[in-house]
Amino acid sequence: MTKQLELFSVDDMYGCIGVKDELYAVSVAAYLWAIRIVSDLDDETFRKIKNECDAVKIGEDEYFVSDIPGSMNIYKLTALRECLNLREYAMIGEKYVHHYPQAYCRPHLSDPYSFVMARKAFVKYYSNEFQKSGWWIPDLNLQQ
Numbered sequence: 001m002t003k004q005l006e007l008f009s010v011d012d013m014y015g016c017i018g019v020k021d022e023l024y025a026v027s028v029a030a031y032l033w034a035i036r037i038v039s040d041l042d043d044e045t046f047r048k049i050k051n052e053c054d055a056v057k058i059g060e061d062e063y064f065v066s067d068i069p070g071s072m073n074i075y076k077l078t079a080l081r082e083c084l085n086l087r088e089y090a091m092i093g094e095k096y097v098h099h100y101p102q103a104y105c106r107p108h109l110s111d112p113y114s115f116v117m118a119r120k121a122f123v124k125y126y127s128n129e130f131q132k133s134g135w136w137i138p139d140l141n142l143q144q
Contacts, residue, residue: 026075027111031118034079036126037068038087039133050084053077082109090136109140116140 041049045067052065062071065080072080085107109115119137123130130137 024114027079027114028117028121030073030075030079031083031111031115032121033076034083035118035122035134035137036129037080038083038136039122039129046084046087049080050088053081053084078110079115082107082115086138087136090138112140 038046049065049067052067056063056065056077058074058077062073063077064071068080086109089107119139122134122137
């Protein structure tokens, strides 16, 4: 069975996920898209896409990664980078912090509440996929 590239459109986010404004819906949709992409990657493709995403220069309207069909906007690129970092952190744990010289080297999320909403939607609507390949997706337990 072929999966859609987009789990939900921005308009669907209002009804399915219950977001209140368009910017929030765009952010949730981007994280949901990135969670699905990163969950479906095997380890080799994961490393390849992570390297490509790390090399993408910010400043364009559209971004491309060879193993991901279509283009991405800045929201999707940011969400994808953050989800790749979360998976890498889950894979190597605290050793992750020694790979990066930045002061805040643990993976972070630009919009944690949107990530939490996207995670909830992924678990709810794609529970089988979550059970099989969602091991890397942290439960942030943020108060909303």
